[in-house]
Amino acid sequence: MDKRSKIALYIIGAVIVFMMIAEIAKPKALNWRNSYSAADKIPLGCFVLFNELETFSKGDVLVSKQSVYEYLKDQEFSEPKSLMLINNLVSFDNEESNALMKFVEDGNTVFISSSYFYGNVLDTLNVSVQKQYTDIYRKEAKNKFTSPHLQDNNRLYKDVIENSFFESIDTLKTTVLGTLTSKNEDDEDETHANFIKVDFGKNNGQFILHTNPFAFTNYHLLNDNENYAATVLSYLPKQQIIWDNNYKSGRKIITSPLRFILSNSALKWAFYISMFGLILFVIFRGKRTQRIIPVIKKLDNATVDFTRTIGELYYQHGNFTNIIQKKIQYFLEHIRTRYYLETNQFNSKFIDNLAAKSSNTKEETKNLVDYIVFLKSKPYHTEQDLIELNKKIEHFKRT
Template sequence: MDKRSRIALYAIGAIIVLMMIAEVSKPKALNWRDSYTATDKIPLGSYVLFNELKTISNKPISVSTKTVFESLKDFDTNKKTVSIFINNGISFDKQDTETLLKYVENGNSVFISTNYMYGNLSDTLNIRIGSDYNNFFKKPSLNGFISPGLKPNQRTFKDVIENSFFISIDTLNAVALGTTKVEKTETITKDTFPDTNINFIKVPFGNKNGAFYMHTNPFAFSNYHMLNGNDVYAATVLSFLPKHEIIWDNYYKSGRKVITSPLRFVLQSKALKWAFYITLVSLILFVIFKGKRTQRIIPVVEPLKNATLDFTKTIGDLYYQHGDFTNIINNKIQYFLEQIRSKYYLNTNELSENFISKLAIKSSNKKEDTKALIDYIVFLKSKNTHTETDLIQLNKLIETFTKNNI
């Protein structure tokens, strides 16, 4: 690589590194998503409020991550609590509504702050929440209280606000506690909404001092406003609640983390979740230890070919095809005698009667069979030419001798 190419390559690498550093170090975009969960520190989370409640409340605070029906169906009726629901929109089904009404009827209280509410509960309490989208939906609004003594605690929300209010309440039961006021900059024909509207009410329910506290400005409890001087307003709203143990809802939230895995049903059950994890870990351990204990498959290795044996067979076949029986018989006799010398340590120079007796004893053969073989070998060695019959007879005698020896 020449010098010019090397410089170009270094320049490209430096540019890539700088781009990576710029990408990593650049500030993250601010997340303005509605959340209202106790753990979210984004502007519209409720981390600040939840932790302030823990510091100022002398009662324990529990967090509910289940539906109203699941968390309150078996609640202790002798224990008085306050359940807090804060979210941009809230809706309860029939089963949850019946559980919530029974809960309040037993002397407990429920605080709900939301911009939108629909379903069975709003129908039962005979309330409706709306907004004037033509005039002051997101304009600065003054949120205050009905009581003159609380006027110092009212606050103006200049931004990050959706001005909702009650457009219909049960005037026989509901008690107005707070209002929201927006200055209209234009006069619109047939405008039916006044400048000041009710945004905080109390609806007593049952005969045991239970009540619903309904509020239409959940933004007041977000991190953004709690850290921008409007925390006094939020504290004043919550001061209307009874001083009971608090149940913080973390289920009916826009920012609630939902398990999207196909194993959602398993992971939502504590027993099934632990069973799944234990099974998974057991399978991993089984694979690890089983893999170590099981020997690898040993490949079949073909034995090395005996080239000498192949060569001998080839030579033998060649002799046999050419009818050279004499050469075959001589080689066979020499091979047989060599085996006797190496195996039984006998001298084969003289094939005498003494030799035959020793060979019969050492090889565990009958003396008659041994004598027949040796005598035949002597006979063949005395001949100059041999026939195929001679070779066959010699082979039979050697095989019989070999089968019986040790």
């Protein structure tokens, strides 16, 4: 490689290294994904809120990682609890709605902060939610409390917010605790309820509903809006809080194909035992079993094929004299190697010894030897001479 090529390679390598360093060193972009998970420190996570929640809870904060139905069906509370659900969307099926309403009927509190609600709960409470779809995340909104004593904690949310409000409420059972004021499409101020309390049941149970979950995210709690969130939570009764970590957009979900097996205790242990047994089988089987011996194919004996091919060539050319000479030579060699007789002279002694050792009669042996002598004396041979010689030799060898 010449000097110019080396320099070009060095430059290319340096550029690649520089690009790798720049990629590693560049600041990571902020993750603006809706999460509301207690473990997420991203702007729209609830790490800060969850770690400050003991201030509003009587005792340790309980964490639910199941659906409302699964969590509440086997629970028996000796004292009233407050269940907190914060997410951009909260949706309940029939079983979950019934479990939630029974929980409140027993004298507990449910706090829900969401931009949109869905389920039988809202129908039962005669409440409907409307979302302001214009300029999502950009429309300024003044979040205010109805109590005159809490006006200092009102906040103007300028960014990172979706403006949702209660379009209709049951005024006989509902108390408006806060409102939202924002500009409509005609640039006029509109005020709607966005924070309400609904009494439910005969045991002082209540639903506290709020339509601005962004107020509880890390972004706003760390940007001088913590007083508003704290004031909203101050409406919760002083009792133990159950933090919902299931109805979250940022909930960690196992995407493995083994999710169903690992979620079932019996199947999970069966899977583990099977894998352990398979590993043991591989270890011991690999040590005790001899390596497979490769089959070596026996080499083909090409001598016979070669001889047959050569004979066919001679026969096709009609050179019977050459074939007869080769056949006589081969037969005499057979006599020398098998019967250990000299083939220099074909006298009576040779004929007697050959007949005795080959188990042929003296007459048959003499005929064969005489015929060989006859053929050797002829200058030219015919096909019939070759056929006759072959018959006599084959007959001689069969005995």
